[in-house]
Amino acid sequence: MRLSIRVPKPTKKLLLTFSFLFPFVLMMGYFMYRGMAPFGSSTILTVDLGQQYVDFFSYYRSTILSHPTSFFYSFAKDLGGDTLGIFAYYLMSPLNVIILLFPGKLLSSGILILTLLKYGLSGLSFAWMLMKLKLQTNWRVIAFATSYALMGWMIANQLNVIWLDVLILLPLVIYGLIKLLDTKKPWTFICWFTILLIDNYYMAWMVGIFTFLFTIFHLFETNQRFKTNLRSFFRYVGSGIISVLIAACFLFPVGYSLAQSKGTYTETAIKWTTEYFPFNMVAKLIPGSFNFDQMPDGQPNIFIGMLLTIAFLLFMLDSRWSIKSRLVAGLISIFFICSFFLQPLDLLWHAGQFPVWYPYRFSFLFSFWMLYLAAKELTGNFKPSTHSLIIITTFLIIIYVFLFHYLDKLTYITNVEVSFSAAISAVALIWMIVPSNGSPLLYELLFMMLVIGESATNAFTSLNNISYVSQSEFGNYTTQLTKTASKLKEIDSGFYRVGQTFLRTKDDPMQGDYNSASHFGSTLEPSIPSFMGSIGQPDGDGFVTYTNGTQVTDSLLSMKYFMTSKSVVNLSGKTKTVTSLPEVSNKTDLNRQSEVSSDALTKTYKNNSALSIAFGASKAIQSLTLKTKDPLMYQSELYKVLAGDKSASxxxxxxxxxxxxxxxxxxATQITGTIFKRKEILKPAEIKLKFTPKTNGSYYLTLGSALNSDTATFSLNGKELKQYPTYRNTIVVNVASKQKGKPITFTIKLTKQSVWLQNVSLYSLNQSYFNKLNQTLKSENLKVTSHSNTKITGTVNIKKKNHVLMTTIPYSKGWHVKVDGQEVKTTKVIKTFMAVPITKGHHNVVFYYRSPYLIAGLLVSSVTIIGITGIIIYKKRK
Incomplete structure (x- = not known):
């Protein structure tokens, strides 16, 4: 007689609770094991999360708690820029309110708690959908929920915490879609899809494509008449349009903002080429198939566990389902797979832009699709046929033979991981073959152990391949940055920008809540990197770093204060820079500025040459076109034209x-432009450039982009020269100031076999000439009387005819200006900044910012909501 232990039936509440707790507790256990704050001395911060998002979260806190106008615009974003795009892409998750509880150095702990909640809520959401749709209603719900919450995409993109809300909302959107198609009730779908559009429009685009595919599958699956299906399809399309119209108040201004920034990088040429050998992606079915090298350029993260992957494949072979629904499911699956290696389809999912790092960002949808079909397959009457098992077993053998054979070419998995996966697959097949009625409890326990155990293994092994920022590195720096920036606000409450010679990230200004000129973000307007590169600053498509300013650019861009790290003297009398404030700039000409504050780690200097955010300038700036590639000649010509100086000097x-x-x-007799190669390959090679300043002016050295941290290191008078390492244009390095008669040696040490001394030239600043032009421009400075991120008020006295009010506010249609109460039209000068026509005399000036298309979006949303409300009331009364 066989002893069969009956499986107790759980309540819905219990299943939902465990579906939340399993992924939450598993990941919390891992974070505790790694000692991540608040559980230890490490943090969850890594890559973009540590270099970008953490600063945006700090900016989110300051916006909500201190100055709400920063939601629309901020001067902490490079020289100033629209921030609706930042909020739309990074910060609109309702869960972000948790961040408000974690100030300063505790922010890293807040992000970990936020991440854990997103793991738990993802499992909860998927479990709720499974039960509402009656796909799974027993203990297996917990295993499915855990697999979903810990899918390969989630683990690989844990650091992209800004995207994770989509896993919470996707099951709710799909439930709403099925409800819409089956019962003609659209409001659940409209509600959740609208929330997703506002939460993260980027993920919503991908989900929108998926809902189209899912609608086709579901309509074929229901096997209704063509006319009925057509009506349902149009009802789906109409509901999607309504969602977009309701969210228009947000999407319209954000869309315009993105069109001026991220949208400019959209690909226009389509090439039907493959991105890699397609069969390589089967390696991503293996637990632990992820490491750092997979972030910039890897295969799609599609791991869900082998048992559920097998169940997904069995759906295509199961005669319980109609041939039509299996055929459509197969075609959709093939479309997904082709999207993972064919460029045009890849671009479609990514809204026309190749991802910069984190490829195949839509792979979570394929994982959802596999889990959904697996849940349909593994129902109570599941019993795979012999021929189905033979096909699946053959396919698995091919996969593992391939993986073992090409293991040396797949650097992100090991022999142990492939062997473990093969063992899991064998046990999964045995589980499917053995009848469940012999021991139902053991049968269900084995299912849970296989699915949850493999998911946890994948999470732990994958995340172990990534390094993280220490809590002291983040916390100490953040505390000091905030302290120094806050002290400056006590000294000066006016409008100004702040430069710095140390930098943890390019978004330090957002972390420390001050105006500057550095930024790293996907919504950076292209005109800013273009201008910054022209004046000798490190720049790229998505970042600018103001670390190489001269007296001229510091003056022009209102860099009124500079924060520097303090050197300390050790017992031997030698100086060393404090490591907690990483230096990225050599700024000798700070010896011309006056110290205004100091503490144990920093000094702050005041630049008396800094111009106001707006000042009177020659009208000739409106027609100035600068084509020189020499950053110092660019600066000279620009500053001279602004000051109205027409001399040849x-x-x-x-x-x-x-x-x-x-x-x-x-x-070599000529330095710049020459390629130098080592004589003896194994011996050190270097070039020492020596000069003695003949004046007390500032001296600057230009270095082309070929001279970077990959090809050479630099030192100044024997001391390592600190320089931000990434730049694509010629940069300017300050090598002397007030050092007349003192020998200077600049050393270039090769790190490779050869180096091109691109654009290596030495310049001296004509100090008296600069002072003269500076005084001319300062005489017509705007005196700021009040300011916020979206409104600046002040007075200005224009002393000459044919002048304009020049600003260093990046041009945007959102900026409006009133001079003496009259609206005036702004113009764009040097392809970057805003200028305002103005007459001679004393004027009151008001600058105010209004996000373009915000009012239009609000109008569309309002009309849509009112119209829908009216229709609902009418139908109820009828």
Whole structure:
């Protein structure tokens, strides 16, 4: 006689509770094991989460708690920019309110708690959908929920916490879609899809494509008449349009903002090419198939566990389902797979732009699709046929033979991981073959152990391949940055920008809540990197870093204060820079500025040459076109034209080196433009450029982009020169100031076999000429009387005719200006900044910002909501 233990039936509440707790507790256990704050000395911060998102979360806190106008615009974003795009892409999750409870150095702990909640809520949401649709109603719900919450995409993109809400909302959207198609009730779908559009429009785009595919599958599955299906399809389309119209108050201004920034990088040329050998992606079915190298350029993260993957494949072979529904499901699956290696389809999912890092961001949809079909397959009457098992077993054998054979070419998995997966697959097949009625409890326990155990293994092994920022590195720096920036606000409450010689991330200004000129984000307007690169600052498509300013640019861009790290003297009398404030700039000309505050780690200097955010300037700036690639000549011409100086003189004069010494390199009479190769490959090679300043002015050295941290290291008078490592244009390095008669040696040490000395030139600033032009421009400074991120009020006295009110506010249609109460039309100058026509005399000026298309969006949303409300009331009365 066989002893069969009956499986107790759980309540819905219990299933939902465990579906939340299993992923939450598993991941909390891992974070505790890794000692991540608040459980230890490490943090969850890594890559973009540590270099970008954490600063945006700090910015979110300051916006909500201190200055709400930053929701629309901020001068902490590079030189100033629209921030609706930042909120739309990064910060609109309702769960972010948790961040308000974690100030300063505790922010890393808040992000960990936020991440854990998103793991738990993802499992809860998927479990709720499964039970509402009656796909699974027993203990297996917990296993499915855990697999969903810990899918490969979630683990690989844990650091992209801004995207994770989509896993919470996707099951709710799909439930609403099925309800719409089956019962003609659209409001659940409209509600959740509208929320997703506002929460993260980028993920919503991908989900929108998926709902189209899912609608086709579901309509074929229901096997209704063509006319009925057509009506249902149009009802789906109409509901999607209504969602967009309701969210128009947000989507319209955000869409415009993105069109000026991220949207400019959209691909226009379509190439039908493959991105890699397609069969390589089967490696992503293996637990632990992820490491750092997979972030910038890898295969799609589609792991859900082998048992559920097998169940997904069995759906296509199961005669319980109609041939029509299986055929459509197969075609949709093939479409997904082709999207993972065919460029045009990849671009479609990513809204026309190739991802910068984190490829195949839509792969979570394929994982959902596999889990959905697996849940349909593994119902109570599940019993795979012999021929289905033979096909699946053959397919699995092919996969593992391939993986073992090409293991040396797949650097993100090991022999142990493939062997473990093969063992799991064998046990999963045995589980499917053995009847469940012999021991139902053991049968269900084995299912739970296989699915949850493999999901946990994948999470732990994958995340172990990533390194993280320590709590002291983040916390100490954040505390000091906030302290120094806050002290400056006590000294000066006016409008100004702040430069710095140390930097943890390019979004330090958002972390410390001050105006500056550095930024890293997907919504950066292209005109800003273009301008910054022209004046010798490190720049890229998505970032700018103001670390290489001269006296001229510091003056022009209102850099009124500079924060620097303090050097300390050790017992031997040598100086060293405090490591908690990483230096990225050599700014010798700070010795011309006056110190205004100091503490144990920092000093702050005041730049008396800084211009106001707006000032009177020659009208000639409106027609100025600068084509020079030399950043110092660019600065000279720009500053001269603004000051109305038409002389042939230049602010910067080319200087010769007194002596050049070559070590293990051939001699050359010309330095710049020459390619130098080592004489002896294994010996060090360096070039020493020596000169002695003949004046007390500032001296600057230009370095082309070929001279970077990959090809050479630099030192100044024997001390390592700190320089931000990434730049694509010629940069400017300050090498001397007030050092007349003191020898200067700039050393270039090769790190590779050869180096191109691109654009290596020495210049001196004509100090008296600069002072003269500076005084001319300062005489017509705007005196700011009040300011916020969206409104600046002040007075200005224009002393000359044919002048404009020049600003260093990046041009945007959102900015409006009133001069003496009259609205005036702004113009764009040097392809970057806003200028305002103005007459001679004393004027009151008001700048105010209104997000373009905000009012239009509000109008559309209002009309839509009122119209829908009216229709609902009418139908109820009828």
């Amino acid at each position: 230049s602010l910067f004069n080319v200087q010769n080196f007194d002596n050049v010494t070559f070590v293990n390199l051939p001699s």
